[in-house]
Amino acid sequence: MLTDAQLLEAAERFGTPLYVYDASVIDRQVARVQEAFAGARVFYAMKANPNLTLLSRLRAQGIGFEVVSLGEFERARRVGAGGDEILVNGPAKTEQEYALGSELGATFIVDRASELDLLPSGAKLLVRVNPGLEVHTHSHLATGEAAAKFGVRLEETVAVIERARALGLSVRGLHLHIGSAITEPGDFGLAFARVAELAAQTGPLEVLDCGGGWGLDADLHGIAQVAREAASAFGAQLWVEPGRFLVAQAGTLLTRVVGQKSTARDFLLLDAGMSELMRPMLYGARHPVRALWEGEARSVDLAGPACESGDLLGRDLALPEYRPGALLAIEEAGAYGASMSSNYLTRPRPAEALFEAGEWRLVRRRQRLEELWEHELPED
Ligand SMILES: Cc1ncc(COP(=O)(O)O)c(C=O)c1O
Structure with a gap:
């Protein structure tokens, strides 16, 4: 301190x-995440704090970036991040973001079925699933409930994957992010388990991205465990996207x-x-x-x-x-x-x-x- x-x-x-900012606290939080989520890929949700100095520090420790605007995209590029280090997210991406993302070979997080028609052929993607549940956080921070504007409904997910494949897109896996500042361990477990049930229909996938949203007092090892279980249902590598927890x-x-x-x-x-x-x-x-x-x-x-x-x-x-x-x-x-x-x-x-x-x-x-x-x- x-x-x-x-x-x-x-x-x-x-x-x-x-x-x-205290650099040693950032390094400590990175180490905590890398220890608890050993083997997972970590993408920093840049919206939490996009200062270039912090981004460089995080990238030097092997962390990629989740970006939601052209500006965030450019910040990732300015600190030297390449396409495989960038996840392009957001419910209303622009033409420029699609173009830049596919030119660089970034992975897109698809938030609705109609986005598939906007992606250039061959684009890599994760389908964001909305698990449709209430979580313990402020209503403005909850993103995984049925009425939220985010993601594809659980029951529509398989059809979206099939359509993406038919369009020549490269479906790497699934994504979910249920909200922010969540400390209730059961919220993550329930959400991840709901998504894991899709494995029976999707078969193996390369990636399961369980998002971020961990409150500062959250039980990181507990979250990592339920996330790993869900990823293994798909035979997938686990990806995570913390913002708040790191900075x-x-x-x-x-x-x-x-x-x-x-x-x-x-x-x-x-x-x-x-x-x-x-x-x-x-x-x-x-x-x-x-x-x-x-x-x-x-x-x-x-x-x-x-x-x-x-x-x-x-x-x-x-x-x-x-x-x-x-x-x-x-x-x-x-x-x-x-x-x-x-x-x-x-x-x-x-x-x-x-x-x-x-x-x-x-x-x-x-x-x-x-x-x-x-x-x-x-x-x-
Ligand atoms: C898709 C996605 N991933 C990750 C995050 C990071 O959340 P947090 O800062 O709570 O970890 C957010 C935050 O809004 C998000 O929307």
């Missing part, structure tokens, strides 16, 4: 709001206290809010918060600068008495933090810094204000 002194140094050097705990959002206020509740006012960290507002995420100053504790909510009542980065937290300019570390923010940050309120996206081998290094500079309107066409 980064020490208070290291965090204070980063805030001094690079300013706030600031995302900081969330490595990241911290540093923010300064700029004021305080009391209404019916007590607030600390921060220089970061929903533009920098969407997760609390988007799906009620609760991040651990560390105060880098001391004082008598009182219960407060953490309010960002947006004129939105939901712009709260924490609620009911016991934090020291208000001190202007004091620093707060919003932890476990390495996944879906910087990557979901926005220019809402014409706020520049924050800088990002990596702590590695005892030193801080800027890995994304803070956006400049002028960059925020440079694409607009001024009126004459």
